[in-house]
Amino acid sequence: xxxxxxxxxxxxxxxxxxxxxxxxxxxxxxxxxxxxxxxxxxxxxxxxxxxxxxxxxxxxxxxxxxxxxxxxxxxxxxxxxxxxxxxxxxxxxxxxxxxxxxxxxxxxxxxxxxxxxxxxxxxxxxxxxxxxxxxxxxxxxxxxxxxxxxxxxxxxxxxxxxxxxxxxxxxxxxxxxxxxxxxxxxxxxxxxxxxxxxxxxxxxxxxxxxxxxxxxxxxxxxxxxxxxxxxxxxxxxxxxxxxxxxxxxxxxxxxxxxxxxxxxxxxxxxxxxxxxxxxxxxxxxxxxxxxxxxxxxxxxxxxxxxxxxxxxxxxxxxxxxxxxxxxxxxxxxxxxxxxxxxxxxxxxxxxxxxxxxxxxxxxxxxxxxxxxxxxxxxxxxxxxxxxxxxxxxxxxxxxxxxxxxxxxxxxxxxxxxxxxxxxxxxxxxxxxxxxxxxxxxxxxxxxxxxxxxxxxxxxxxxxxxxxxxxxxxxxxxxxxxxxxxxxxxxxxxxxxxxxxxxxxxxxxxxxxxxxxxxxxxxxxxxxxxxxxxxxxxxxxxxxxxxxxxxxxxxxxxxxxxxxxxxxxxxxxxxxxxxxxxxxxxxxxxxxxxxxxxxxxxxxxxxxx
Ligand code: G6P
Numbered sequence: 169x170x171x172x173x174x175x176x177x178x179x180x181x182x183x184x185x186x187x188x189x190x191x192x193x194x195x196x197x198x199x200x201x202x203x204x205x206x207x208x209x210x211x212x213x214x215x216x217x218x219x220x221x222x223x224x225x226x227x228x229x230x231x232x233x234x235x236x237x238x239x240x241x242x243x244x245x246x247x248x249x250x251x252x253x254x255x256x257x258x259x260x261x262x263x264x265x266x267x268x269x270x271x272x273x274x275x276x277x278x279x280x281x282x283x284x285x286x287x288x289x290x291x292x293x294x295x296x297x298x299x300x301x302x303x304x305x306x307x308x309x310x311x312x313x314x315x316x317x318x319x320x321x322x323x324x325x326x327x328x329x330x331x332x333x334x335x336x337x338x339x340x341x342x343x344x345x346x347x348x349x350x351x352x353x354x355x356x357x358x359x360x361x362x363x364x365x366x367x368x369x370x371x372x373x374x375x376x377x378x379x380x381x382x383x384x385x386x387x388x389x390x391x392x393x394x395x396x397x398x399x400x401x402x403x404x405x406x407x408x409x410x411x412x413x414x415x416x417x418x419x420x421x422x423x424x425x426x427x428x429x430x431x432x433x434x435x436x437x438x439x440x441x442x443x444x445x446x447x448x449x450x451x452x453x454x455x456x457x458x459x460x461x462x463x464x465x466x467x468x469x470x471x472x473x474x475x476x477x478x479x480x481x482x483x484x485x486x487x488x489x490x491x492x493x494x495x496x497x498x499x500x501x502x503x504x505x506x507x508x509x510x511x512x513x514x515x516x517x518x519x520x521x522x523x524x525x526x527x528x529x530x531x532x533x534x535x536x537x538x539x540x541x542x543x544x545x546x547x548x549x550x551x552x553x554x555x556x557x558x559x560x561x562x563x564x565x566x567x568x569x570x571x572x573x574x575x576x577x578x579x580x581x582x583x584x585x586x587x588x589x590x591x592x593x594x595x596x597x598x599x600x601x602x603x604x605x606x607x608x609x610x611x612x613x614x615x616x617x618x619x620x621x622x623x624x625x626x627x628x629x630x631x632x633x634x635x636x637x638x639x640x641x642x643x644x645x646x647x648x649x650x651x652x653x654x655x656x657x658x659x660x661x662x663x664x665x666x667x668x669x670x671x672x673x674x675x676x677x678x679x680x681x682x683x684x685x686x687x688x689x690x691x692x693x694x695x696x697x698x699x700x701x702x703x704x705x706x707x708x709x710x711x712x713x714x715x716x717x718x719x720x721x722x723x724x725x726x727x728x729x730x731x732x733x734x735x736x737x738x739x740x741x742x743x744x745x746x747x748x749x750x751x752x753x754x755x756x757x758x759x760x761x762x763x764x765x766x767x768x769x770x771x772x773x774x775x776x
Pocket of ligand 1 (some may be wrong): 466467469470513515516517518519522565566568641769770771772773
């Protein structure tokens with residue numbers, strides 16, 4: 169969703185801001201803008217559409233400045249118009265904002281009475297006017313910001329510049345991530361490390377309620393009580409290569425192909441040292457031993473990872489496990505069992521609904537929380553007692569791929585650790601699980617080798633308007649994930665059902681025009697799935713079956729089969745994710761959609 173970048177330097181910052189905004193494009197946005205302090209003037213350019221259009225406009229205006237802020241906006245308050253795009257300006261103060269100000273209407277009324285006029289429908293414009301109001305009262309830029317944020321309820325990451333103080337920039341964080349990048353004689357602010365990684369790797373993650381002041385050569389951070397504080401400097405491990413496309417056509421394709429590496433990195437510690445509770449934090453052993461069940465909360469693809477984990481946790485760790493969509497859980501009078509571990513799953517670590525569900529669970533009395541996340545220092549892991557970072561590396565494609573399979577790898581490790589701590593797993597079983605994990609990256613690579621065959625199938629899917637995905641047991645969530653991937657990026661309407669449920673409704677949809685994808689690995693449910701497939705064939709439906717090398721299956725009229733390598737046992741859902749990702753990708757490619765930035769979607773969903 170929205171993205172922030174700001175820079176103060178002894179060189180022209182316009183290229184830094186533009187490059188930063190381009191690196192934030194993946195988050196999803198619909199307008200972009202920059203404001204720079206040029207001499208004693210604030211100059212601004214904003215455009216709806218792509219950053220490239222805004223860049224061209226800035227080029228024509230001949231922008232050149234040593235201080236400025238930039239923003240990509242994903243519309244919430246007010247439509248997609250230039251007037252609503254950030255930065256917003258009030259009497260020489262320019263600012264960019266991520267988040268939502270809940271009391272903006274009340275502030276707007278108050279500011280109107282003070283004589284301020286509004287040019288946009290955004291909640292953000294009230295912050296610009298409030299800043300000016302406090303500057304007019306004699307506060308300097310930092311003090312004005314510290315006064316302003318105390319008037320705001322809601323969530324914000326803010327970066328502010330003023331023509332009256334061309335030697336500094338100020339920023340603030342509450343509920344939305346914001347970090348400071350430390351350069352040599354130059355400093356930066358960004359909502360996401362990828363926006364500034366070309367300039368520096370040294371970063372300070374602001375904490376909730378922090379404000380900060382940046383000059384070219386200094387950074388001062390203040391806590392929520394406006395007290396000067398020291399915050400740790402981190403060396404970011406996000407690599408520039410992970411943000412570049414390389415030889416691939418799309419980030420999604422690149423990220424699908426990065427999965428063997430991403431999974432290998434995520435399971436590395438377990439392969440080296442076995443299934444140890446320390447993977448989830450220093451005091452994980454005591455916590456995980458104490459819990460009597462698991463409640464998983466997540467959204468989107470992460471929710472499907474949670475659904476898969478439920479099968480593992482109940483079958484292997486012998487603990488009750490529920491999974492719920494975070495946006496549902498947070499608004500219902502849920503029955504809380506404080507002995508149950510709350511597990512949030514989020515690739516971004518920022519999803520508002522998941523964050524709010526976590527807070528709600530705590531308010532219901534849950535004391536033990538664990539976050540599985542791909543972005544270090546993001547909000548959800550910071551609010552959790554235990555954390556396991558997946559090591560997928562930066563994921564740029566909006567449709568999640570490697571983040572999903574690494575979440576599954578992390579959840580499997582959690583399952584075995586829980587099983588061990590609760591005495592449900594023998595040494596022999598543990599050794600078997602370790603062996604299966606060891607094979608996993610190689611098996612994923614084999615599944616990737618199916619790409620040419622799957623691309624041929626995709627040609628047949630491209631003209632369709634609907635598709636049905638079926639799976640059973642552990643593979644039902646993978647059918648759901650396959651349908652989600654297809655609709656997200658190819659815009660084909662796709663639904664997934666547990667294959668046994670077919671006859672209770674969706675069978676009415678089946679005809680020769682409806683391709684039916686079946687995930688049918690060689691497990692104990694295979695014969696059941698085969699019967700469900702007969703139900704489809706008998707109604708003229710065409711079947712596209714993903715199965716394993718060792719399953720007894722043959723192609724026949726209307727039944728197409730692609731075989732993944734040998735049956736991967738309990739980790740089979742991870743292997744069977746690869747073909748459904750590739751099918752969605754190649755179908756989207758054949759339909760010519762914007763694979764990495766599908767319409768209306770965003771990578772980090774920081775609104776309700
Ligand atoms: C968005 C993304 C999805 C993601 C979902 C949950 O919709 O486009 O790919 O699955 O949010 O995000 P999270 O970061 O919490 O996993």
